[in-house]
Amino acid sequence: MNVVALVPAQVSLPRCYALEGKHEFLRLLRAPAFVLPTLLFPPMFYVLFAVLFGNKGGGFHANVYLLATYGVFGVMSPGLFGFGVTVASDRERGWLTLKRAQPMPPGAYLVSKLAMAMLFAGIIFSIMGVLATTLGGVRLPVSSWALLLSVDVVGVLPFCAIGLFIGTCVSAQAAPAIANLIYLPMSFLAGLWMPLSVMPAFIAKIAPLWPAYHLARLALGAVDAVPIDAVLPHVLALAATTGVFLALARRQLARG
Amino acid sequence: MRNIDDKPAAELDSVSKRYGTVAALDGIDLSVHRGELLALLGPNGAGKSTAIALCLGLSEPDCGEARLFGESPHALGSRRRTGVMLQSAGMPDTLKVRELLAQTRSYYADPRSTAECVALAGLGGLMERRYGRLSGGQQRRVQFALAICGRPHLLFLDEPTTGLDVEARASLWQVIRRMIDEGCAVVLTTHYLEEAEALADRVAVLARGRIVAQGSVGQIRSRVSQRRVRCTSSLDLATIGKWPEVRSVCRDGDRIEIVTDAAETVVRQLLFEDSALDDLEVQRAGLAEALIEIAREAA
Numbered sequence: 001m002n003v004v005a006l007v008p009a010q011v012s013l014p015r016c017y018a019l020e021g022k023h024e025f026l027r028l029l030r031a032p033a034f035v036l037p038t039l040l041f042p043p044m045f046y047v048l049f050a051v052l053f054g055n056k057g058g059g060f061h062a063n064v065y066l067l068a069t070y071g072v073f074g075v076m077s078p079g080l081f082g083f084g085v086t087v088a089s090d091r092e093r094g095w096l097t098l099k100r101a102q103p104m105p106p107g108a109y110l111v112s113k114l115a116m117a118m119l120f121a122g123i124i125f126s127i128m129g130v131l132a133t134t135l136g137g138v139r140l141p142v143s144s145w146a147l148l149l150s151v152d153v154v155g156v157l158p159f160c161a162i163g164l165f166i167g168t169c170v171s172a173q174a175a176p177a178i179a180n181l182i183y184l185p186m187s188f189l190a191g192l193w194m195p196l197s198v199m200p201a202f203i204a205k206i207a208p209l210w211p212a213y214h215l216a217r218l219a220l221g222a223v224d225a226v227p228i229d230a231v232l233p234h235v236l237a238l239a240a241t242t243g244v245f246l247a248l249a250r251r252q253l254a255r256g
Numbered sequence: 257m258r259n260i261d262d263k264p265a266a267e268l269d270s271v272s273k274r275y276g277t278v279a280a281l282d283g284i285d286l287s288v289h290r291g292e293l294l295a296l297l298g299p300n301g302a303g304k305s306t307a308i309a310l311c312l313g314l315s316e317p318d319c320g321e322a323r324l325f326g327e328s329p330h331a332l333g334s335r336r337r338t339g340v341m342l343q344s345a346g347m348p349d350t351l352k353v354r355e356l357l358a359q360t361r362s363y364y365a366d367p368r369s370t371a372e373c374v375a376l377a378g379l380g381g382l383m384e385r386r387y388g389r390l391s392g393g394q395q396r397r398v399q400f401a402l403a404i405c406g407r408p409h410l411l412f413l414d415e416p417t418t419g420l421d422v423e424a425r426a427s428l429w430q431v432i433r434r435m436i437d438e439g440c441a442v443v444l445t446t447h448y449l450e451e452a453e454a455l456a457d458r459v460a461v462l463a464r465g466r467i468v469a470q471g472s473v474g475q476i477r478s479r480v481s482q483r484r485v486r487c488t489s490s491l492d493l494a495t496i497g498k499w500p501e502v503r504s505v506c507r508d509g510d511r512i513e514i515v516t517d518a519a520e521t522v523v524r525q526l527l528f529e530d531s532a533l534d535d536l537e538v539q540r541a542g543l544a545e546a547l548i549e550i551a552r553e554a555a
Contacts (some may be wrong), residue, residue, distance in 0.1 A: 017364045020359060027351050030350035031350055176262055
C-alpha cells in the first residue's frame with residue numbers, strides 16, 4: 001500500500017544540476033560532428049599559421065596574436081553549435097517538452113548547457129595553451145594566462161545566447177548550417193584568422209559590429225598582443241549581445 | 257481509494273484553449289482521482305494531447321483552470337508527484353539508458369531503485385546501450401521507465417504502447433494495473449481500444465474539443481444498442497433482411513452476420529425458421545462501434 005509520505009524526502013538540487021551538466025557534456029563529447037571540429041580546428045589552424053608559417057617579423061608576433069584570436073575562434077563553437085544544434089534538436093524531437101513536463105528544477109536545462117560550453121571553452125584554452133608554450137614558444141606571465149582563461153571561459157556567454165536563439169528558431173537540420181553561416185564569416189570579419197590591419201579598410205571599419213571582435217580585443221589585451229584600449233566598451237558590447245539574444249530566445253520559446 | 261486524497265489528482269475546470277481560429281478544447285471539465293484510470297478517447301485532433309499539455313502546464317488555458325493535486329501545474333511540488341510519458345520524446349541519441357534514467361530519477365525525492373525500474377519496464381540488458389541505437393519499442397520502454405521511476409501518484413500516458421509488441425504491451429498493462437491498485441491515478445490516451453477496455457475505470461470521449469460521452473466502459477458501450485448475431489444457416493439473406501428488427505444482414509464466408517437492436521427477437525425467429533442452425537453467437541457492440549456511433553451523433 002502506497003501512503004502519501006508525511007515527511008517528504010528531499011530532492012537534491014545540486015545532484016540534479018550535476019547530473020544534468022555531466023550528461024550534457026557526455027552527450028556532446030560522444031557526437032563526433034561536434035567534438036572533432038570544435039577541439040581540432042583551432043589548434044590545427046594555430047599550428048599551421050602560428051607555428052609552421054608564423055611571421056615573427058616586425059612588431060607582429062603571430063604566436064601570441066593567434067593564441068588569443070584562435071582561442072576566441074575556438075570558444076565560439078561550443079556556444080553556437082553546442083546550444084544551437086542541441087536546442088533545435090531537443091525542441092523538434094519533443095525532449096524539451098518532456099523535460100518541461102518532468103519535475104526538472106527550472107533553470108537546470110540552460111545552466112547545464114552553459115556549464116558544458118564553459119567546460120569546452122576551458123578545454124580549448126588548455127589545448128591552445130599547451131601548443132603555444134611548447135611549439136609556439138610563447139612565454140607569458142601567469143597573470144596573463146589567468147586573464148586569457150577568464151576571457152575565454154566567460155566569453156562563451158554571448159555565443160551561447162546567439163546559439164540559443166538559433167536553436168529556438170530553426171529546425172535541427174538547419175541549425176548546423178545557420179550556425180556555420182554565422183561562425184565562419186564572423187570569425188574572418190572580426191580578424192580572428194588574420195589581423196584586421198592586413199585586411200581592407202572597410203572590414204576593419206565594420207568589425208565592431210561583430211561580438212567576436214570585442215571578445216578578440218579583450219583576449220589580445222589579456223596577452224598584451226595589442227595595447228590595451230578601453231576594456232569597458234567591449235565588455236558592454238558583449239553583455240548587450242548576450243542580453244538581446246537571450247531576450248529574443250525567450251520570446252521565441254514563449255511563442256512555441 | 258478516494259479517501260487517500262479527496263482532491264482530484266488532475267483536474268480541468270471549464271477549460272478552453274484555442275490555437276488560432278481552431279478551438280482545441282471548448283469548455284471541458286475533467287478530473288481523475290487516485291486509484292482510477294481515465295482513458296481519453298477520440299479521433300486525432302480531438303484535443304486529447306492538448307488536455308494533457310494543459311494539465312502539465314506545458315501550455316496555458318485561455319479560460320478555465322488546470323490543477324494538479326489542487327495546485328498550479330507549474331508548482332514543482334505537484335509535478336514531483338507526477339510521471340509523464342508523451343507521444344513523442346526523442347531523447348539525445350548519444351546518452352545511455354542508464355544515464356537517462358539516473359537523470360530523471362534525480363528529479364524525484366524518493367525514486368524507485370534502478371533495478372526496480374529495469375524490472376518494471378523490461379530494460380534488462382539495455383542499460384549500457386545508447387538511446388539512438390535502440391529499437392522503437394525499446395525506446396518506448398525507456399520512456400515508460402522515466403514516467404514511473406519517481407513513484408508518481410499521477411501518471412500521464414499518451415499513446416504508451418504504440419510500437420510495442422504484444423508481450424511488451426501485456427507486461428506494461430500489468431505494471432499500470434498494479435500502480436492503480438497502489439493508488440496511482442492514470443490518464444491514458446490510446447488508439448488501441450482494447451487497451452482502454454482492459455484498463456479504464458472511466459472513459460471520456462472527446463470530439464472537436466468537447467466531451468461527447470463520459471462513463472465506464474460498460475456505460476459507453478451500452479449507448480449503442482446494436483448487437484451482432486452470427487450463425488451458420490441455410491436461410492435466405494433476403495428473407496432475413498425483411499424482418500423488421502434487422503438493421504442489416506450480410507454473409508461472411510459460410511456464416512450469416514446480422515446487425516440488430518433486438519437480438520433476442522431475431523435469435524428466436526432464426527431458431528424457429530431453421531432447426532439446423534449452427535454456430536450461434538451474439539456479440540455486444542465493442543468500444544469501437546460505440547465510438548463510431550458517438551462520433552456520428554456528435555457530428
